[in-house]
Amino acid sequence: MKQLLFILGFLISLSAISQPEVITTLDNTEGKPVAISFEKGEYHNHPLMVFWLQDADGNYLQTLYVAESIGTSVYKFGKADKGVWKKGTHRRPAALPYWAHKRGVMAKDSLYIPHPDNPMPDAVTGATPKNDFILETVIPKNVETPFYILMEINQPWDWNEYWKNARFPEDKEYKTSAQPAVVYRAKITNLSPQTIEMQLVGRSHHSGENGLLHKDLETITTAKHIAEQVKVTIK
Numbered sequence: 244m245k246q247l248l249f250i251l252g253f254l255i256s257l258s259a260i261s262q263p264e265v266i267t268t269l270d271n272t273e274g275k276p277v278a279i280s281f282e283k284g285e286y287h288n289h290p291l292m293v294f295w296l297q298d299a300d301g302n303y304l305q306t307l308y309v310a311e312s313i314g315t316s317v318y319k320f321g322k323a324d325k326g327v328w329k330k331g332t333h334r335r336p337a338a339l340p341y342w343a344h345k346r347g348v349m350a351k352d353s354l355y356i357p358h359p360d361n362p363m364p365d366a367v368t369g370a371t372p373k374n375d376f377i378l379e380t381v382i383p384k385n386v387e388t389p390f391y392i393l394m395e396i397n398q399p400w401d402w403n404e405y406w407k408n409a410r411f412p413e414d415k416e417y418k419t420s421a422q423p424a425v426v427y428r429a430k431i432t433n434l435s436p437q438t439i440e441m442q443l444v445g446r447s448h449h450s451g452e453n454g455l456l457h458k459d460l461e462t463i464t465t466a467k468h469i470a471e472q473v474k475v476t477i478k
Contacts, residue, residue: 263375268308268367272381275434276478279307279378279392284468289371292396293342294378299389303345306363307380307392310371313338314363316356332359336451337420339395344454355454382434382477389432394441397424398469405462406449416450422466423449426456429475441473 263280279294291313296304312318318333336343336354343355350358357363382390402408402421411417427441445456446463460467 263377264372265377265379266308266369266372267379268369269381269383271366272383274381274383274386277380277382277392278476278478279380279394280472280474280476281372281376281378281470282472283375284471286398286401286465286468287470288398289373290396290398290469291338291371292394293339294380294392294394295342295345296382296386297345297391297393298387299391301345301391303347304386304390305383306342306346306367308367308369308378309339309342309363311368312371314357314368316359316362334358335416335419337416337423337449338397338399338451339424339447340451341424341426341447341454341456342393342395343451354451356451382431388434389430392429392431392441392475394427394470394473395424395447396427396469397447398422398466401465403462403464405464411450414450420449420451422463423447423457425460425463425466425469427470427473431475431477434477436477438474438476441475443467 291310293309294307296307298304316332316334317330319330334354334356336356349355350361397420399419400421406422408418424447425443426445426447428444429439429441445458446460448455
């Protein structure tokens, strides 16, 4: 009996692990429900990410989800105290710079990532998912079609033969990122029920100095495989 219960418990645990995590944001916002399903790729290892909306002209509209550490600049292991890593503030402009510059809010230290004194609201922040997940969110009712849903994702310290540790030896921000963040996008032309796969469209600046989208991806290797597939489903 004990062996049977153990096997049953193991199977239940295995089933739970295989189910994608569900993240809910903007749950008090009126609009069109949308689900974004994220399937992790071969080189997924706790990346930082953000999803947001832009209008047809590329203007920032609304953040749908951002990793809490970026949205607040407070990390679980943000500072070292007598050899022990503790929770603390850490500014990382190279993490998700395309989104940060599009959002266009400059902090008091002249960086565009959110500052602890003015963090992103709880309605759009959350812990970084460890595996596959589904983001259940809302397209606010004032957003007009066509528009874009974007994802920017960055895997820290993912060096390759081009983006080497010594490529920019004086740039400490670059060294927290290695390969730049990559950007995916889906164009939404109407709000009828549909599923659209997000496409890789470019990379961000390697140290977050600007908000340009660079379309040259020849030097990007493993960063292309942080995500295996990302789909947007309009409900």
